[in-house]
Amino acid sequence: MSALWRINVLVTLFFAVVAVSGLALLLRQASQDVQREMQAAQAVVEYVREAALRAPASINSSLTDNLRHVRIEWLEPGQPPVEPDNGALDRWLAKHLFSDQAPPVLLPMPDGRQVRIAVDPVDEIDEVWDSLLQLLILCVLALLLSLLTISWAVRRGVRVLDELLAGLHQVAQGQLDVRLPLHSLPEARQLAGHFNSMASTVQQAQADNAELTQALLALQERERTRLGQTLHDDLGQYLSAIRAQACLLHAVADQPEAVKSTARCLDDNCQHLQDGFRALIRDLYPVLLEQLELDAALQQLTQNWQTAQGIRCRLLISEDLPALPLPSKAHLYRLVQEALTNVARHAQASQVRIRLQHQGGRLRLLVRDNGCGAQLPQRPGIGLRSIHERARCLGGTLQVRSQPGAGWALSLSIPLLETYR
Template identity: 70%
Template sequence: MSVLWRTYLLVTLFFALVTLLGLLLLLRQARDDVQREVQAAEAVVEYLYEAAQRDPASLQSGLTGSLRHVRVQWVSAPFSATGLSSEQWLAQRLFSISSTPRIVQLADGRQLQISVDPTDEIDEVWDSLLQLLLLCLLALLISLLAIRWAVRRGLRVLDELLGGLQQVTQGQLNARLPAHSLPEARQLAGYFNTMATTLQQVQADNGELTQALMALQERERAQLGQALHDDLGQYLSGIRAQACLLQAVAQQPEQLRLTAQHLDANCQRLQEGFRALIRDLYPVVLERLELDAALQLLCANWQTAQRVPCRVLLSRQLPSLPLPIKAHLYRLVQEALTNVAKHAQASEVRVRLHCQGQRLRLFIRDNGCGAQLPQRPGIGLRSIQERARSLGAVLYLSSRPQAGWALCLTLALPEPVT
């Protein structure tokens, strides 16, 4: 059953209950009114009965014919009790009316029957009940029409929303809801359109990030191949040539010594190249050092390479972190320092890592050129944001022109296992 028909059923049941209560209240009031009228009519019947016994001629037809709730009949045949009519039976059932006709025996053999007749009052009650029923029926029809109009209007908005959600589910993120005159529908359409715009922007950002990561991957592969071919391959060729030279100058001590020195230098450069290559591919120091020592080494190497002072402030007692968390934090600091080197034009960088209760706070600030926020983040900042989200941390970035950049990351530490 649809929402509209369920609403129809509930409203109809409500109106039926209200109508039933109204009928019961009206019947209760009508019963009291009819009983009062009947009591007054019985007093009139008693008076007419006594007057007819004294002087039957005093009961003129013009007088008795206009009496309310009293019926006077001239009966030529002897009176005999018959069954109750439908109106009398209904009067007894609903209004507890039971009245016995009074019979006056005249000298000429005729009989005069005087009785209470509440037919007019009962007809008025039936008219009131019928009016109440018609009024409730009309109110029900108007209510159902109003509900149909309102629900149809709301369902139209809901259908548009479901259609838009279906388009979004199918990947059509350009779906938008039209504006409506209803404030609620207009607000709902605004929220949906904002959501679709955000999803479309996120999809575009993800596509751009994917393309950037693929390009970065290709550059890293090209750099790795170039390093292996031009640098490491060259040293290996030199080592091989010097090894052949050693065999040729085995009887020349001085030449042997110089060749051994060149061979040792080439091996050292080859080892340094391999270490730098491995360090770029994976921070092996994290497996041997804690995060504070690894960050100090990272900042020291960055300071030496960039010739920019980098101050590192670390808490004395930092907790021991799992390797994935250490790797994310290490790469995040590395990416932040790379951004400073590429864009900040800074003369000083400060890195601070401290622990407050069960929260670890990382703060990185430079005194470079800065930028006006908000602005669309680049690949580096998006990489930092993704790492913060992977950690479940709260990241805050702030910057102003000529005031540098500030990065603050708050990470909730896992509870220690007892």
């Protein structure tokens, strides 16, 4: 059963209860009114009976035809009285409304005829029936009007829901450019506005993901190119030199001085080769994290970065820094490394301050420079997205603030597990 049918059934039941309650109240009030009317009519019957007994000639048609709720019949000698032929509903209603009806009065007249005087509730019953029918007709008209209004309103709302379902279906199929039309209803307009905002956000997120994927692929190619050039131009040359010098040793084996000189060159080339491999491995994976705690690893990172970039870097680390698992240390290390890379590339700063503190069961990191800054918001690049992603992996809250001429400030708050506090 659809929602419209359920609403129609509930409204119909409501109106049925209201109609039955109204009919019951009307019958109760009508019973009291009819009782009063019939009591007054019974008094008239007694008055007419006494008048007929005193002066039979006073009972004439001009008097009897204008009496309300009193029926007077003239019966010929031997003629039986004729009872009114009321329907079953009229008899039921008369019994319900006026159950204590007095018997009719039968008076003999001097001319041999008889006068039958009785209370007649027919007019009152007709009035009650008219009131009941008017109430029923009013309830039926109100019910029909309500059902038509509800049907119009529900169909209008269902049309909005149908548009929303169709839009969600299109979004599920990847058609993120779908938008809902704005309706006059405030609720429908608000619903369409939220849907359109959601679709725009999802579309922008998809575009950002596509852009990020392209940037990551480009970065991957650049890293592969750099790695290939490093292996070929730097390490490859040292290996070629070592091989050439090894061949030279065979040629000058009978010349001690030449052997010593070649051995020294071999040692130098091996040292350069080892340094190159270490630098390459350090860039690919910070092995020192497995050997050092986070504070010592960050100190070495900032010192190497300060020497390489010529930018002053101040590092403040609290003494009660907890021991972190290796994945968390790696994320924090890479986050600081990416922040320093962004400073070197974009900030135009002369000084960077890094503070790592343990406060209130949380680990708080602050990286701030005195560079040129920028007006926020800006679309984040790969570096800032990488920082956000690492902060998400750490379960922390990241805030990035900047003002033109006031540098950049990166604030990260990470909750610590009980075992690491």
